[in-house]
Amino acid sequence: MDFVSVLRLIIYVAYVLVIIGTMLIVISENRNPIRTLAWILILNFIPVFGLILYYVLGQDTQRKKYFKKRGAKHTYSIPKSESLCRNKDKVPDSCHDLVKLLEPSECSDVLYGSDVEIMTTGERKFAALIDDLKNAKHHIHMEYFLFNKDETGKEIKQILMAKAAEGVEVRFIYENVANITVRPKFYYEMEKSGVMVCPFMKMSLPRIRRTINYRNHRKVVVIDGKIGYIGGMNIGDEYAKDPNWRDTHLRIKGQGVLGLQAHFLNDWSSSGEKTVENKREYFPEQKIYSNNLMQIASGGPDSPYSNLLHAAIRIIVESQQYIYIQTPYFLPTDALFHALYAAAAAGVDVRLMVSAKSDTAYIDPAMHSYYEDLLEAGMRIYEHQTKFIHAKTMVSDDYVSVIGSTNMDFRSFEASFEINCYMYDADIALQNKAIFFEDLKGCKEIVLEEWVKRPGWKKLLESFLRLFAPLM
Incomplete structure (x- = not known):
């Protein structure tokens, strides 16, 4: 055999060993058998692309350690009061198990008396959101999976910039990968006006697997600690204007906003930003609007269980x-x-x-x-x-x-x-x-x-x- 043939053989054998070794690693991780089978099939049918895909999306041996460290930065909880502690007593017996299941999640206290509007059209959601943003006096906290640079996105952006220029504290968390087409200039203009902007996870080569695979799919807005938004609608024209796009979102007033606030502030601090001081200003006393009971619960790879x-x-x-x-x-x-x-x-x-x-x-x-x-x-x-x-x-x-x-x-x-x-x-x-x-x-x-x-x-x-x- 000539040198080229020997080299080809060595490369081929090394390649096969890498594929087999990777499959053994997949099997040894004791994942869900269906997930394991999916990775084995990918590595068999499209080996080169499969190896790259597995490196980016599959294997992350430091995941638990990284997210445990990230979760340690969750320093906010809902301020306890006598009335808040008694909320759980109002939960009927049929829901006790569900409440108990969610309680170990961070900031998942039972919250009483919120006013809740269910919004099923982007027209209503964005009309209410724009009005509430314009009337903000102290702070605006916002995080979205998608914040498109279309007409709707630009309108919201201009409002945030204008409020920051007025002296309102504006904090904005964006998802890095989902908004990869948005140029840095978009965020730089916001920062220049006074908006505090932060990616949920900063993009870097050592973190690329986590950044691509583990995305922030949350949609949360908190205004002055008194009005909150949560649901399925992102910021974009299809959510705001497309009549064929059917989504559901909530506008909340009352104690439910306290839960949204605590979750946002934990996301803010765990994303690498400075801890927010004067916590009481972000958790004002709330009116009682109804007999509604709710829990705001978050989940993700940093959660101790699913x-x-x-x-x-x-x-x-x-x-x-x-x-x-x-x-x-x-x-x-x-x-x-x-x-x-x-x-x-x-x-x-x-x-x-x-x-x-x-x-x-x-x-x-x-x-x-x-x-x-x-x-x-x-x-x-x-x-x-x-x-x-x-x-x-x-x-x-x-x-x-x-x-x-x-x-x-x-x-x-x-x-x-x-x-x-x-x-x-x-x-x-x-x-x-x-x-x-x-x-x-x-x-x-x-x-x-x-x-x-x-x-x-x-x-x-x-x-x-x-x-x-x-x-x-």
């Missing part, structure tokens, strides 16, 4: 009458899938609403792979024919409601930083339920007898893409 996933499962298994879900992406973990299956099989009215066509083509077949088994169990699945359902909502038994940023998929439950509002209130639940039924008017129900007749090639494609669902 609290948002466990909460979803708990709500499903505790449902006695019904559970209605809206989500843009339905790629459930095994535990969530079996909880839905068991509830439907037990006679609970379980309904799922998604879009007939999502904004990500390869996700749709993977979603469809879950339908047949759930339909057989008795679950009802609806696809909206004209609108993209971007809302992330749950409502159960005319009492429990969830609205936030969390999708029903692996990424939201395992890799993204998310935040949800859990509400224990009959009036809110009935509003949520009515919204679900209003949206049903534009939906087509998936019927099992027709669904099983779809072409064999579609079933094969769905089954194949389902293998990669944990990585989507």
Whole structure:
């Protein structure tokens, strides 16, 4: 053999050893078997790209250590008062387990008496938000997964800059990767006007795997510690103006704002910014507007356990009458899938609403792979024919409601930083339920007898893409 042939052989053997070694590492990490299988398939079918992808998105041996250190910077909690401590006593017995499950999460105290407006159109959300921002007196705290540099984004940006110039404290956290097309000049102009701007995780070569894989999907606004926003709408024209974009957001006044404030300030400090002083100014006394009870709970790779996933499962298994879900992406973990299956099989009215066509083509077949088994169990699945359902909502038994940023998929439950509002209130639940039924008017129900007749090639494609669902 000549030198070139020997060199090729050495490179080939080294390459094969690297692939095999990587597979062994994947297996030894004792992940979810489906996730492990997905990585092994990628490494087999597209080895070169697979190695790069695994390095960027898969392996991060320092993740736990890094996020433990990051979580140590969470120094804010909701100031305790006698009335706040008694809030938990108002929770009915049927919700005690869910409340207890969420309480170990940071800043997840039970909050009483909030005024809650459920907003289902971008027109209403942005009209209210712009008005509230313009009336801010002391501070504006804002973090968004997407802050587009379109007409809507520029309008919000100008308001933030104007308020900062007036002397209002404006803090703004942005997600690095999701806004990668936004040039530094966009943020520099904000900083120049006095807005304090910070990426959720700073982009650097040593951190590139964490920065790309673990994204801040939260959407939070706090104004003067008295008005708060949480939900599914980002900042952008499609959320504000597109009539075919269906989303849900909350505007909150009262104690619920305290929870949003604590979560924002912890995100601010853990992102590397200076701790905010004069804490009391950010947690003012709140009026009591109603009998509403709520918890603001966040989740992410820095959480000690998968609290948002466990909460979803708990709500499903505790449902006695019904559970209605809206989500843009339905790629459930095994535990969530079996909880839905068991509830439907037990006679609970379980309904799922998604879009007939999502904004990500390869996700749709993977979603469809879950339908047949759930339909057989008795679950009802609806696809909206004209609108993209971007809302992330749950409502159960005319009492429990969830609205936030969390999708029903692996990424939201395992890799993204998310935040949800859990509400224990009959009036809110009935509003949520009515919204679900209003949206049903534009939906087509998936019927099992027709669904099983779809072409064999579609079933094969769905089954194949389902293998990669944990990585989507």
